[in-house]
Amino acid sequence: MRLLQIDHILVISPMYNQLRLLIEKENLLNQFRFLPEGELSESDLRWADALAAFNLKGDLDYSHLKWVHSLGAGVDRFLYQKPWPENVLLTRTVCSFxxxxxxxxxxxxxxxxxxxxxxxxxxxxxxxxxxxxxxxxxxxxxxxxxxxxxxxxxxxxxxxxxxxxxxxxxxxxxxxxxxxxxxxxxxxxxxxxxxxxxxxxxxxxxxxxxxxxxxxxxxxxxxxxxxxxxxxxxxxxxxxxxxxxxxxxxxxxxxxxxxxxxxxxxxxxxxxxTPHISAVTTPEEGAACFLDTLRKLEERKPLGNVVDWNKGY
Missing domain, CATH: 3.40.50.720 (NAD(P)-binding Rossmann-like Domain)
Incomplete structure (x- = not known):
């Protein structure tokens, strides 16, 4: 696993406030911005090294990021019929799904x-x-x-x-x-x-x-x-x-x-x-998987949730 220096992290989610409370309890040295979906801007992206989200806005450039983490199990909203920058690591949430x-x-x-x-x-x-x-x-x-x-x-x-x-x-x-x-x-x-x-x-x-x-x-x-x-x-x-x-x-x-x-x-x-509820990401599980992935990245430990963007999963 290559070393990634992750200083600035964006968390974009409908449950951004719950994620903020859970992540800020960890007293991490990384700097975070927590935003609802729809408020992500180009200036936010220029500031960030990494992004955690359920979706990507189609009109923004993500290619300079080092790491993108899907807060859901699926990554089709990131990859399906979309090009993926080869230099950007993509991981996904693995929990009780x-x-x-x-x-x-x-x-x-x-x-x-x-x-x-x-x-x-x-x-x-x-x-x-x-x-x-x-x-x-x-x-x-x-x-x-x-x-x-x-x-x-x-x-x-x-x-x-x-x-x-x-x-x-x-x-x-x-x-x-x-x-x-x-x-x-x-x-x-x-x-x-x-x-x-x-x-x-x-x-x-x-x-x-x-x-x-x-x-x-x-x-x-x-x-x-x-x-x-x-x-x-x-x-x-x-x-x-x-x-x-x-x-x-x-x-x-x-x-x-x-x-x-x-x-x-x-x-x-x-x-x-049923309204897409068979495998819901709870704030607690979403935060736990994200934090575990971040720690492993910083400690250069193997990841079990890396997405093969060529395969689409």
Whole structure:
């Protein structure tokens, strides 16, 4: 790890005040400026050696910075369809995202298996009609993306006996997956699985990935998207729901956020919408990961959260 002299740091975030309180408690020698999103200026950037933020303003020049840290797990807002200056180190936040997303996915799978919606509807009708819930250990799940978040989700599900398959660019075996398939060879597995979970980052390769080719192979499965909304062709998703190839879709991310009020996904009976909350960066975790990365940089220790800007994650 090369030595980076970080004296001036900008922190740009909707939660900048909470981050200020947490970071200033550390009594660091670095100088900080804490600003809300939208108030970052060219003069701020000229002052700074480093920047921590969720997003980058498109009309500013970041090339003279030494280090940029994403306060979120994803970095598509920094890299997708944008050039990245080779001399600028890019890191990302690593915290409880994997566990949060695992629990989010597990909650909706259990809701489906335990017939929550059906029993609630029968309760309103005062209709005593038993149904036997299904077991997690009888299910097959395919997770797209086998990185930290995908692997943590696979770990949680496999502990309940779920048969978990993964899909990645390399097809490299990973713990907690029965098998990891390469992107080009996963189609044959789709007709067997009960649930598809997307945890992939948004890159040139994953944009529009879930399209007719994928959904036409699925047989009455549930789809959960906690990756990025632009990975899904929304027209193909709606068609798959209407044709009953997909039994339901749980969507936490969308190509346009907030999801426009006129969008047909809002009113579809087979869709559950949540407002990008499956893996929220808390001020405490965001500050902790940023401070840990800063200390390691200053002490020239190895970093586990460096982004490969060529790959986009």
């Amino acid at each position: 994997g566990q949060r997303i695992a629990e989010y996915c597990l909650s909706y799978i259990l809701k489906d298996l335990q017939f929550h919606d059906e029993f609630h509807a029968r309760q309103r009708e005062k209709n005593w009609q038993p149904m036997t819930p299904k077991m997690l250990g009888e299910q097959k799940v395919i997770i797209y993306g086998t990185g930290e978040i995908g692997q943590e989700t696979a770990k949680s599900l496999s502990q309940f006996g779920v048969e978990v398959y993964g899909v990645s660019l390399s097809g490299k075996p990973k713990e907690y997956f029965k098998e990891v398939l390469m992107v080009d060879s996963h189609f044959g597995k789709l007709s067997e699985v009960d649930y598809l979970i997307n945890t992939m980052p948004l890159t040139e390769q994953t944009a529009g990935f879930f399209d007719e080719r994928v959904f036409e192979q699925v047989n009455d499965a549930g789809f959960i998207n906690v990756g990025r909304g632009a990975s899904v062709n929304e027209g193909a998703l709606l068609s798959a729901l209407n044709r009953k190839q997909l039994r339901f879709a749980v969507l936490d991310v969308f190509a346009v956020e907030p999801l426009p009020s006129e969008h047909p996904l809002w009113n579809h009976s087979g869709v559950v919408i």
